[in-house]
Amino acid sequence: MSVNSKRIQVRKHVKLANDENWKCKLDIWKANESWSDDCKTVFQELSNLGDDWVQVAVICEDPGHRCYFNCHDEQDKVFTVAMFYSKSRNRIRGVAQFGQYSQSASGVVHTGALSTIIDTVSGILINLVCVAVTISMSIRYKQILLIEESAQFNCWIERTEGRKAIVKMVITSIDKGRTFAEGETVWMIPRNG
Numbered sequence: 001m002s003v004n005s006k007r008i009q010v011r012k013h014v015k016l017a018n019d020e021n022w023k024c025k026l027d028i029w030k031a032n033e034s035w036s037d038d039c040k041t042v043f044q045e046l047s048n049l050g051d052d053w054v055q056v057a058v059i060c061e062d063p064g065h066r067c068y069f070n071c072h073d074e075q076d077k078v079f080t081v082a083m084f085y086s087k088s089r090n091r092i093r094g095v096a097q098f099g100q101y102s103q104s105a106s107g108v109v110h111t112g113a114l115s116t117i118i119d120t121v122s123g124i125l126i127n128l129v130c131v132a133v134t135i136s137m138s139i140r141y142k143q144i145l146l147i148e149e150s151a152q153f154n155c156w157i158e159r160t161e162g163r164k165a166i167v168k169m170v171i172t173s174i175d176k177g178r179t180f181a182e183g184e185t186v187w188m189i190p191r192n193g
């Protein structure tokens, strides 16, 4: 498929839990036994934030394809993410559980795993507002995140500048005492968007 032959389709894969057509398929995005107790607790807190917050998930139904974000296996050994979107706040909050297969240097989560999460969550947020693609991304890795640890994140639209939008995201420890990564992504609405 040539890049120019098809418009970029992000929303096609982004499903909101308040859509009856998708509700039943979101079970895979619920807390499970591979998650730490802390991760499950934050998931529960996020689930109870109120009607303004709705769970959002990436689901790919293209035959033979899988979204890179959904790289977890049956045992959830890479990483799994659960997230909630507030339309009124232009914000996504969520939790991530990292597994043994997310390793970079010994015992440490790969920076690419974190950048995947930042790009995808930021992309979901901006694409719930308008069609946009990543044009640049800057990440500060501030503290080491260990494999099999959990994290929580907060993502928001910082500002817009013409066809561009700047989205920020912070990934912290579950208790928010440590900041693992801060991301700033720039998004552009394509001319044919």
Ligand SMILES: CCCCCCCCCC(=O)SCCNC(=O)CCNC(=O)[C@H](O)C(C)(C)COP(=O)(O)OP(=O)(O)OC[C@H]1O[C@@H](n2cnc3c(N)ncnc32)[C@H](O)[C@@H]1OP(=O)(O)O
Binding pocket: 009, 010, 013, 014, 058, 067, 069, 119, 120, 121, 122, 123, 124, 127, 132, 133, 134, 135, 136, 188, 189, 190, 191
């Ligand atoms: C599926 C589950 C959910 C997943 C979540 C979503 C994740 C989404 C991840 C993605 O977005 S995947 C796609 C990754 N991104 C790309 O492939 C973008 C590739 N770039 C392009 O297609 C074009 O550069 C683009 C359509 C964005 C812009 O082309 P245009 O011809 O319309 O714009 P133009 O060249 O006139 O540039 C407009 C402005 O953007 C600036 N610009 C363009 N590309 C840039 C770039 N790469 N970095 C920085 N600035 C850039 C350019 O300098 C200029 O700045 P000014 O307005 O200030 O003059």
